[in-house]
Amino acid sequence: MKNSFLSKGLKTLQRGAFVAGALAAGYALSGIDPVNAAPKKGGKLRIAIIADIGGFDSLKIPITGRQRAFVMQAIHENLFDMDPDTFKIVPRTGLKAEASDDFKRWRVTLRQGVKYSNGVEMTSADYKAHFDRLLNNKKFGNRFRSTLGPRLDHVEAPSKYEVDFVFTEPSPGWKTIMTLNDLVWWVRPKSYLDANKGKKTFNNNTVGAGPYILKKWRRSSSIVLAKNPHYWDKANQHVDEIHLQIINQQLSRMQALQAGQMDFLWLPPALAIVAKKDKSLRHVTGPSFFAGLGIAFNQSKPPFNDIRVRKALVHALDRDLIGSVITKVPEKAPTHMYSAEHPWACKGIEYPEFNLAKSKALLKEYGKPVKMTLNIVALRDLIRVGEAYQAYWKEAGFEVAVKPGGRGPKWGRAVASRKFDFWWHNYAANNDPSLVGMIFHSKSRANLMQINDPAIDAAIAKVKAARGRADRYKASCDFQKLLIKQVRILPWEQRGVTVVFQPYVKNVIKPLSIFPKYQRVWLDK
Amino acid sequence: MSDTALAPGDIGRLNEEKAEKGAWSRLGWVFWIAFGWVFLMSFSALFADLLGFQDPLKTDLRNTFSPMMSDGHLLGTDPVGRDMLARIIYGAQVSLQIAYTAPLISLVLGLTFGISAGYFRGKVDGTIGIFVDAILAFPNIIAIIAILYFLGATLFNMILVLGFFGMVGDLRVARANTILYAEREFVLAARAQGASHLRIMFKELLPNVMIPVLALAVIGMSRVIVIEGILSFLGVGLPPPTATWGKMISEGYTELSFAPHVTFLPAAAMFFTILSFNLIGDRLRTLTNAKTGQL
Numbered sequence: 001m002k003n004s005f006l007s008k009g010l011k012t013l014q015r016g017a018f019v020a021g022a023l024a025a026g027y028a029l030s031g032i033d034p035v036n037a038a039p040k041k042g043g044k045l046r047i048a049i050i051a052d053i054g055g056f057d058s059l060k061i062p063i064t065g066r067q068r069a070f071v072m073q074a075i076h077e078n079l080f081d082m083d084p085d086t087f088k089i090v091p092r093t094g095l096k097a098e099a100s101d102d103f104k105r106w107r108v109t110l111r112q113g114v115k116y117s118n119g120v121e122m123t124s125a126d127y128k129a130h131f132d133r134l135l136n137n138k139k140f141g142n143r144f145r146s147t148l149g150p151r152l153d154h155v156e157a158p159s160k161y162e163v164d165f166v167f168t169e170p171s172p173g174w175k176t177i178m179t180l181n182d183l184v185w186w187v188r189p190k191s192y193l194d195a196n197k198g199k200k201t202f203n204n205n206t207v208g209a210g211p212y213i214l215k216k217w218r219r220s221s222s223i224v225l226a227k228n229p230h231y232w233d234k235a236n237q238h239v240d241e242i243h244l245q246i247i248n249q250q251l252s253r254m255q256a257l258q259a260g261q262m263d264f265l266w267l268p269p270a271l272a273i274v275a276k277k278d279k280s281l282r283h284v285t286g287p288s289f290f291a292g293l294g295i296a297f298n299q300s301k302p303p304f305n306d307i308r309v310r311k312a313l314v315h316a317l318d319r320d321l322i323g324s325v326i327t328k329v330p331e332k333a334p335t336h337m338y339s340a341e342h343p344w345a346c347k348g349i350e351y352p353e354f355n356l357a358k359s360k361a362l363l364k365e366y367g368k369p370v371k372m373t374l375n376i377v378a379l380r381d382l383i384r385v386g387e388a389y390q391a392y393w394k395e396a397g398f399e400v401a402v403k404p405g406g407r408g409p410k411w412g413r414a415v416a417s418r419k420f421d422f423w424w425h426n427y428a429a430n431n432d433p434s435l436v437g438m439i440f441h442s443k444s445r446a447n448l449m450q451i452n453d454p455a456i457d458a459a460i461a462k463v464k465a466a467r468g469r470a471d472r473y474k475a476s477c478d479f480q481k482l483l484i485k486q487v488r489i490l491p492w493e494q495r496g497v498t499v500v501f502q503p504y505v506k507n508v509i510k511p512l513s514i515f516p517k518y519q520r521v522w523l524d525k
Numbered sequence: 526m527s528d529t530a531l532a533p534g535d536i537g538r539l540n541e542e543k544a545e546k547g548a549w550s551r552l553g554w555v556f557w558i559a560f561g562w563v564f565l566m567s568f569s570a571l572f573a574d575l576l577g578f579q580d581p582l583k584t585d586l587r588n589t590f591s592p593m594m595s596d597g598h599l600l601g602t603d604p605v606g607r608d609m610l611a612r613i614i615y616g617a618q619v620s621l622q623i624a625y626t627a628p629l630i631s632l633v634l635g636l637t638f639g640i641s642a643g644y645f646r647g648k649v650d651g652t653i654g655i656f657v658d659a660i661l662a663f664p665n666i667i668a669i670i671a672i673l674y675f676l677g678a679t680l681f682n683m684i685l686v687l688g689f690f691g692m693v694g695d696l697r698v699a700r701a702n703t704i705l706y707a708e709r710e711f712v713l714a715a716r717a718q719g720a721s722h723l724r725i726m727f728k729e730l731l732p733n734v735m736i737p738v739l740a741l742a743v744i745g746m747s748r749v750i751v752i753e754g755i756l757s758f759l760g761v762g763l764p765p766p767t768a769t770w771g772k773m774i775s776e777g778y779t780e781l782s783f784a785p786h787v788t789f790l791p792a793a794a795m796f797f798t799i800l801s802f803n804l805i806g807d808r809l810r811t812l813t814n815a816k817t818g819q820l
Contacts (some may be wrong), residue, residue, distance in 0.1 A: 251779055321586040325605055328589070378760045380779065387766045388605050391584035401764045 039507060043523035045239045048253040052220050054248055055203035058183040059133070062140040063412055064147070066514060069181045074225055074519040076186040076208035079108055082431075084180045084286055084510035087343040089175055093122060093209055093232070097178065103170035103464075108178070110161040115230035117213040120189040124157035129190035131155035143416075144184055146446045149177055149435040150464065170464045172472060173432030180431055181515045199428075211237040211519050221246055237505070238522035257281065257500060263523070264501040264508075266516050269327045270381065272498035282503055285496040286510040287341035291436060292334050292494030293425035295374070296387070298421045298489065300450035303370045310487035311352060312362035312370075316396035318354040322388050323492055326381045334494035336480040337427065337436050341496065344392060344433060346477035350483055359386045359396040371399040376424040377411050378404035384490065386424070415448060427491065429513075433463045433476035440488060452489060556808045559801035566798055570617040581615040581768050582705040590784040601786050604776055609786065612768040613794050619769045620750050620798065623684055628745035630688025632738060635695025640726050640734060643703025650700075657693055665690045666752065670761050678763055683756070687749045694745065695733070695738050702734040743806030747799040754795055769797045 053068040054061040063069065079094030095109045096271050099249065114122040131411045134144045145152055150171035156164040165174065178185070188207055196202045205214055209232070212225035212469040225242040245262070247253045249366050255258040256262045258278060267275055297304035297313075304310060319333035338345040363370065376386045386402040393400045405411060415423060428446075430436050442452040466475040483489055499516040501508055504524045509517045541721040569576060579598075585606030593601045593609075600609035642653040669686050676682045706712060712729050717749025720728075750770075756762040757771025765772075 119805070318586070324586060325589070381777070383760075383765050384604050388584050388586060391582060391605070394582070404760060404764065468689055 022180050039238055039522040040524055041238055041240075041522070043239050043525055044241045044243060045505070045521060045523065046243045046245065046261070046516065047518060048247040048256050048265055049223075049244050049261045050246070050248060050250065052254070053223070056206035056214075057203040058144075058186065059137055059140065060203040062143060062183075064181075064183045064235050066128045069183075069515050071223055071225075072183075072186050072208075073181050073210070073515050073517070074212040074242060075206060075210045075214065077114075077210040078179055078181070078185050079110075080175065080178045082176070082512055084512050089179060089318070094178070094257050094342055099172070099174065103174075104167045106165045106167075106171065106174045107158075108163045108165070110163065111232065112161055114209050116189050116192070116207045116209050117228040117230060118189070118192065119230050119469045120191055120207075122187075122209050123160050124163040125160075126187055126189045127163040128157040129193055130187045133193060134184060142445055146438065147182055147429075148184060149173060149432065149438050153266070156210070160241070168353050170502065171434060172464065172467065176432040177435060180429060181513065182429075186298060212242060215241070236520050238520070239260070242518070254500075257502070260276040260502070263505050264499065264518050264521065266497060266499045266511065266514060268381075269493070269495045269498070270498065273327055275500040276498070278500075280503070281500050282500055282508070283500045283507070284510050284516075285498045286512050286516075287339050287496050288494060289342070289429060289431050289513040290494075291337040291430035291439075292339070292491040293424070293426055294334075294489060294491035294493070295388045296423055296425035296427075296449045296490070298418070298450050300452060301421075303366070303368070303372070304422070306366060307486060308362045308366045309370055312359045312366065312396065313393065313398070314352045314487055315355045315359035316398070317389065317392050317490075319492060320354075322349045322385060322392070325384045325388050326493065327495075334491040336484055337430050337489070337491075338480075339494045339496065342430070343474055344473065349477070349480055351484055352487060356396060362420070363397050369399065370397075372422045373403050374422050374429045375403050375405055375414070375420045378406070380487070382424055418450065428490065433479065435471060436476075437479065440483065449488070453486070455482060456486070456488070551812065552808055555804055555807065559804040562797055562801045563805065566617045566794070567621055568623050569614045573611075573614050573618065576614075578611040578614055579710050581607060581611040583607060588620050590780065590787065591718060591788050592784075592791055593790075600790055601784075603773070603787050604780065604784075607768075609773075609790055612773060613770070613791055616768040616773055617794065617798075618769045619763060619767065620682065620753060620795070622680065623687060623753050624746040624750050624798075624802070627684045627687035627691060627749045628742045630685065631691035631695050631745055632742045634689065634692035635697075636731065636735065636738060637695040638692070639699025639738075640703045640730055643700040643734075644707055644722070646704075653696070653700075658698060660690065660693055666755060669752065669756065670759070673756070673761055678756075678761055680763060683753065683763070687752055691745050691749060694741055698738050698741055699734050702737055703730055706730055706733050737810065740806055740810035743802055743809060745806075747802035747806070750795060750799055750802070 008281050049067050049070060051067045053071050055066065056072075077093050079092060080089050080097065082088070083090055091111070093111050093114050095111050097106055097108045100107050110122060110124060110127075116122060131152075131153065135141050135152065137144070150173075151168045152171075153166045153168045156166060158164055162318045165171075167174075171177075186206075192207055204217070207213070208228075210231070211228055213228045215222070215226040216222075216224040223244040223246075225244070227237060227240055231237050234474050245256075247256060250268060250271055253262070253265055254267060254275055257265050257275070258281070272283070272285070275281060297310070299305055299310075302309075320331065323331050323333050335351040336346060336349045374386055374389065376382045378457065383402070383404055386404070390400045393451050402438070414420065415425070417480050425448075428435070428439060438446045440449070440451050441447055441460050442454075442457050456479075459475075459511060462475040463472065463479050466472040497511040497514050497516065499508060499511055499518075501521075505521050506524050507521050509520055511517070585602065588598075588602050588606040589604055591598050591602040592608070593599070595601055596609050598610070600613065603609055603612065638653050638656075642650040669690060672686050673682060676686075696811030707730065712725060715725050715729050753762065753769065754774065757769045758775040760775070761770055762772055773791035774788050774795070777784060781788055
């Protein structure tokens, strides 16, 4: 009896130990910290980025840029943020946002007591001065507006802590758009803008309301960020310094992490697959808030203005298989502008299937030979994908030349100038359906594919007019169905974003975009 | 006197025997192996369409990075499932087209400017000298990349650009040899007979100057293959999906750890071809050199 009692007790203890061990192992492997683990302060976080940022003044560098946004998110802070698990919008330097009945005016109440890194308090005058400077700029004003979805007319400051965003058309998704990591949200104090007006050195430094400030910038080499002594949310400011080392090669970045020379990185899908196999590292994947990569075509002129050609093009492709050219793992190709984990993802949308016979028949029906040049960025993986597309299309009877071109801002400028007819395309941010809509509206400057279809415009108008989550979701999915029915997009990749880090890096938040919030982590060293 | 010692007259007799053996055997077996490799690559490249190689552009995404000796692919497949053997052979078409044509352009330009400089001397020599120094002062590979960027990376443009920048070596050898021959009796005799400058340069000097420059041109072939490889590796070569050795090398280097054949096979083809051209050129230069040819 006694023995039995003891043995039961031992078994219970063993089970408890096993469960505790399993939980500990689970936490260790997932990189998520136990709820009550106290964050540690101090230390140096080492991150490898791919390229330099060009500078801090958005009128000098009018492009958000992946690397630039990655760095700037630690220096600046958005009005609102999005919870990666619930997709709910949470206040940061903005406390609340209320829309007028027609959604043409949004009033944001600022958090009081927020200070920039130079000690100046954040007020609505800063937002007005910042947006006036950007939107009234003759050269880039319209470009900045076009990144915001529905057309923002101007910004007002009705009181010290209230900012009004005034639109010329309804903007129901503005609250979500305010969570974007985009250059329009890198706000600086009015006094700083006034004091530095016209100075040549303005592009070399900045101040922001984010947790870190620029300490040192060695061009093309490294950027060092230090703690902002005036940061308002000190509970979320942990490491003393962040060292961002510029390493151009993706593979070298990953190898630096594996060698212990780096603490934290985000990786492209192919390398993320490799990194996930490394048991000495931890990783977290979140949904992409970018509508994916693919191919865009100028739909204002032949042959892409003919739906038979567009359908023939997509029927000729085994898109699931082509995706594996980069990742080496076959994955389901995207069917519309949102990935499966995205809060706006639609169900039941089928993209035209791989069917060579259908493709050939459509091409025959079109009746004319189709010759085209596919412009792509000269990156090894993209060239491979381009070659794979080319081979499939050749099989169907298309004549396609693949032309690799410059990368970075140069590529962006070439696409924006609309000199391509058929090109590798990043479909841009898809946080909100109103952002997606502007890419396709006939009157939008962001309509690089030059689509001019009343049915599409009407569907976008419905998205804008819809109120409430359910109505907006339905209008958004109807719009997506129409886009796919008319084959207006050809996406090939829409994968989640993976961040990989050392086991001692804690509080890694699931990334919602390609800009994981490294500024919130702490080091358990 | 030992048995092995040569009697007077033996050296002359040996030289006669050597001459009887003929030029073919004097080239040596290394030359013939090198020549055999170049011939094999040239023949395969020239008749690739008739020799039954697979389509070098045909992709098979279910069969990427297949190893050597895999089913249906003797040398495996590349990152998009194309047959490596076919791509190496079709890649040879590009490399050898450039190797056979660009040095020819260099030869023509080098001989023209080199003989002119060496024959006329004075201002002509000085002007051409400055021109050559200017070409040498600027890093050729940068200049070639810049020119191809603006003109477009086509095979024709690449041949022209490589031909132009390759002429410096030919020009210098041509000039030096022209200076050497310009004062010889047969040239002076032609002048005395009232022959025109053009006739002297073309009939008297060119046949003598051309031989050493020709030997240099063979070495130039290997040089342009390397440059084409560098350009393709850097992504400024011919556009996809054209197979070139340089591009094939660059296609596989990120996957070296699990598919080394994708990089090493085209690299080996390039290595053996360059080595062969160098050995052939070196041997020919040795034979055409008046001093070393007798050794």
